[in-house]
Amino acid sequence: MNMRSDDILHDTDENSAALRGALGATADRLRANVAMDRPLHQITARGRRLRNKRRCAVGTAGVAAAATIALGAVGLPGTAPGTVPGTAQHPTAAKDPNVDLAGFSLQSEPDGTIVVTIKQFESEDVPALQRYLDEAGINAIVRTMQPNGGVLEPLTCPGSQMSSQEQAQLNKVLELPVDSGGIDEALALDPDAMPAGATFVLFVHFSPVQLNSPQAGPFASVLFGLYDGAVPDCIASPAP
Amino acid sequence: MRNPDVERTGPEERPEDFASFYEQSRDACLRAVYAAVGDATQAEDLTAEAYARAFAAWRRLRRHPAPRAWVVRVALNTGVSWWRKRRREVSWEPGGPPPDLRGAASTDGSELLDAQIDARIFAALRGLPQRQREVVVLRFFLDLDTETTARTLGISAGTVKSHVSRAASALRRALGTDFEQESVSR
Numbered sequence: 223m224n225m226r227s228d229d230i231l232h233d234t235d236e237n238s239a240a241l242r243g244a245l246g247a248t249a250d251r252l253r254a255n256v257a258m259d260r261p262l263h264q265i266t267a268r269g270r271r272l273r274n275k276r277r278c279a280v281g282t283a284g285v286a287a288a289a290t291i292a293l294g295a296v297g298l299p300g301t302a303p304g305t306v307p308g309t310a311q312h313p314t315a316a317k318d319p320n321v322d323l324a325g326f327s328l329q330s331e332p333d334g335t336i337v338v339t340i341k342q343f344e345s346e347d348v349p350a351l352q353r354y355l356d357e358a359g360i361n362a363i364v365r366t367m368q369p370n371g372g373v374l375e376p377l378t379c380p381g382s383q384m385s386s387q388e389q390a391q392l393n394k395v396l397e398l399p400v401d402s403g404g405i406d407e408a409l410a411l412d413p414d415a416m417p418a419g420a421t422f423v424l425f426v427h428f429s430p431v432q433l434n435s436p437q438a439g440p441f442a443s444v445l446f447g448l449y450d451g452a453v454p455d456c457i458a459s460p461a462p
Numbered sequence: 463m464r465n466p467d468v469e470r471t472g473p474e475e476r477p478e479d480f481a482s483f484y485e486q487s488r489d490a491c492l493r494a495v496y497a498a499v500g501d502a503t504q505a506e507d508l509t510a511e512a513y514a515r516a517f518a519a520w521r522r523l524r525r526h527p528a529p530r531a532w533v534v535r536v537a538l539n540t541g542v543s544w545w546r547k548r549r550r551e552v553s554w555e556p557g558g559p560p561p562d563l564r565g566a567a568s569t570d571g572s573e574l575l576d577a578q579i580d581a582r583i584f585a586a587l588r589g590l591p592q593r594q595r596e597v598v599v600l601r602f603f604l605d606l607d608t609e610t611t612a613r614t615l616g617i618s619a620g621t622v623k624s625h626v627s628r629a630a631s632a633l634r635r636a637l638g639t640d641f642e643q644e645s646v647s648r
Binding site: 241242246247249251252256257259260262269270272273 | 481491497502515580583
């Protein structure tokens with residue numbers, strides 16, 4: 223867990239008691255004043271849409287997955303069946319934006335957007351996702367953040383602050399959330415909204431273990447950015 | 463490993479399970495998310511989205527050891543994405559007006575003071591690193607024990623305690639005398 227021994231030694235019941243004391247009155251006031259008013263039928267209606275959309279996506283992408291698995295096996299004989307990392311794809315398969323791998327999938331929509339779903343994503347999937355995004359018209363940099371690395375660290379490095387114009391462009395390119403289905407993280411990208419020369423940045427932040435189920439992906443969150451021009455060095459070439 | 467008995471039963475076949483879960487847990491989950499984001503509207507939107515995802519994944523989630531914690535975690539992770547997307551648009555200015563809190567609009571002096579203290583606490587919580595904030599929210603607003611918090615976050619109990627220790631130090635620094643006064647007054 224990469225924790226120092228003195229961290230553990232510093233933990234005492236006193237800390238918990240102090241926190242409970244400091245936060246307790248606020249927690250009590252929340253209990254008295256805050257209640258969830260959203261009707262159940264609204265929740266379940268949204269949940270059904272998420273589930274149905276996800277089923278459609280899985281059904282459509284399954285055909286592409288079968289094709290790319292076969293091509294990957296030809297291109298890289300050493301690839302283990304059933305694990306199929308993104309880097310195992312044959313170059314010609316990448317021209318089709320529709321792809322369904324273990325780590326991620328891309329699906330083109332009739333309106334021209336590309337739905338990217340982050341699934342059991344691993345560091346080895348980074349170059350493949352970056353390449354597929356590039357070929358789908360999204361000039362992209364994909365990065366990962368390891369557990370305990372601090373989720374916001376890459377976003378606060380020197381020069382990483384986006385301008386308000388870049389922020390507005392990001393909002394045009396990116397739609398969140400999409401049909402995550404409760405497990406995976408999905409986003410819709412509009413290649414036509416990408417300004418010439420701009421770079422879309424995607425961070426996958428890992429969690430040490432799978433949270434939801436053995437089928438769930440190991441990532442904890444996915445963060446996004448867009449730079450119109452030079453990408454800050456700390457993002458383009460992060461320190462090892 | 464899939465359990466075929468679980469896979470055959472989805473939310474459509476057992477709607478009462480999810481309805482019961484929602485009824486029993488929704489207020490607690492909303493309060494925990496509220497504590498982390500400090501905004502009532504955003505907290506309700508995030509919590510509702512997390513419950514919708516829970517419904518979509520209910521046939522697996524219903525066997526989760528702590529589904530309430532799952533909902534809060536998904537809501538906060540969704541919040542990270544939204545915050546990232548809107549980080550220039552949503553900001554807290556020290557000394558500015560406190561976030562909204564139902565009941566805080568009262569002209570009663572004590573309630574106004576409470577609302578100001580709450581606002582400072584919410585702001586201090588938002589200043590914590592994400593994992594520390596998750597630990598604090600799960601432990602002290604959702605009332606999970608250390609072991610359940612650890613399982614939910616996929617970390618060890620020792621790491622949870624370490625985050626509690628660090629969060630206590632950080633909040634003590636951020637809140638100053640308010641931290642000590644609130645601690646003593648309990």
